Amino acid sequence: MIDLHTHSIFSDGELIPSELVRRALVKGYEAIAITDHVDYSNIECTIEAVKKAKYLEDVLDIKIFAGVELTHIPPSKIAPLVRKARDLGAEIIVVHGETIAEPVYPGTNAAVVETPDVDILSHPGFITEDEAKMAADNDICLEITARSGHNRTNGHVARVGLEAGAKLIVNTDAHSTSDLISKSEAKMIAMGSGLTELQALKILDNSKKFIS
Ligand SMILES: [Zn+2]
Numbered sequence: 001m002i003d004l005h006t007h008s009i010f011s012d013g014e015l016i017p018s019e020l021v022r023r024a025l026v027k028g029y030e031a032i033a034i035t036d037h038v039d040y041s042n043i044e045c046t047i048e049a050v051k052k053a054k055y056l057e058d059v060l061d062i063k064i065f066a067g068v069e070l071t072h073i074p075p076s077k078i079a080p081l082v083r084k085a086r087d088l089g090a091e092i093i094v095v096h097g098e099t100i101a102e103p104v105y106p107g108t109n110a111a112v113v114e115t116p117d118v119d120i121l122s123h124p125g126f127i128t129e130d131e132a133k134m135a136a137d138n139d140i141c142l143e144i145t146a147r148s149g150h151n152r153t154n155g156h157v158a159r160v161g162l163e164a165g166a167k168l169i170v171n172t173d174a175h176s177t178s179d180l181i182s183k184s185e186a187k188m189i190a191m192g193s194g195l196t197e198l199q200a201l202k203i204l205d206n207s208k209k210f211i212s
Pocket residue numbers: 069071095096097122123173
């Protein structure tokens with residue numbers, strides 16, 4: 001399993017990075033990105049803290065990415081914060097998309113897909129065809145999520161994303177141990193979004209570009 005969207009105690013997750021990584025290893029993960037919620041106020045200290053979790057890579061057989069999830073950012077502030085995250089050393093940049101489970105600013109999905117330095121638009125809710133096409137053009141992955149609430153629009157995201165030729169990716173958005181999943185569970189989540197088994201296996205491979 002390659003999971004590029006998880007949370008630790010550095011935002012609203014339950015585990016310190018060392019336990020999150022240990023639990024992921026036991027679940028059979030080959031890579032994990034710790035992508036805590038950040039805005040302008042905590043971006044520096046969070047990236048600094050999460051980067052330190054990479055100390056485990058010396059001794060464990062798992063790739064650890066220091067990432068961020070830019071969350072509830074007014075759309076006009078997204079691009080400058082993405083730049084700042086990259087400058088501070090974020091390896092995976094997720095932006096919290098327009099999930100129907102929360103009052104995310106309208107215009108967030110549109111602002112993200114025109115910012116090529118973003119890696120993943122998470123739980124993008126009712127993303128439009130034009131936004132999905134722009135995500136495809138800018139090589140931004142659209143997330144199929146395991147997370148309850150956010151996952152209500154997985155079917156829409158999969159359909160629109162595939163039609164647009166955008167890269168889909170399955171992540172957990174884990175906040176606790178029980179949220180981590182095996183690769184076969186990830187395949188089921190992809191198939192639950194309406195994909196065939198072959199399409200599901202193919203989108204699980206989309207995560208591999210980040211570890212190569
Ligand atoms: Zn999110």
